[in-house]
Ligand SMILES: O=C(CO)[C@@H](O)[C@H](O)COP(=O)(O)O
């Protein structure tokens with residue numbers, strides 16, 4: 001069954017402990033933490049202290065999405081803070097193999113994220129080392145943007161690549177995910193759907209999670 005990862009980028013920043021507790025009760029599978037550095041993307045969010053602050057409030061895995069230029073130095077800090085998944089962007093990571101190895105050696109699961117215009121070929125030679133590939137379905141930097149439909153076909157092609165090689169790499173889709181496109185994404189092969197505004201903007205959040213899961 002597809003997993004749902006609400007993004008706390010759309011939560012109330014003054015009440016993050018409440019937000020993650022609420023998401024666990026509402027049936028979420030992971031908590032997605034969007035880290036933005038003001039360089040790789042034109043927005044600034046939070047660092048390792050946010051992860052250590054929310055860690056005691058949930059047993060759900062913390063799925064840290066680093067939208068950061070050259071993020072290698074941050075990896076041990078986020079793992080120490082309690083991250084379960086650490087995902088770095090291919091476009092911002094000059095020594096991708098080194099960073100992915102450091103994530104795994106640090107005891108976390110390693111993900112690589114691709115922007116909407118980055119060819120899937122950029123993860124082809126490192127796929128065996130990855131627990132997850134995050135396909136962006138918006139340009140990173142902000143919540144609440146519209147889904148880029150081309151992402152569906154990219155999920156299908158990546159799924160085929162993973163299956164052909166007999167791997168169990170997960171596909172996470174991030175950006176503009178709604179109840180209206182979740183079914184198609186699942187059929188295309190998505191394993192985890194990130195949803196910010198579709199969950200936190202809904203009047204009934206548990207229902208929104210159920211509808212995304214289908
Ligand atoms: O990484 C990002 C944005 O850069 C995402 O995780 C967004 O936070 C998802 O928000 P919605 O598009 O679901 O509102």
Ligand SMILES: [Co+2]
Nearest residue numbers: 034065174194
């Ligand atoms: Co994200």
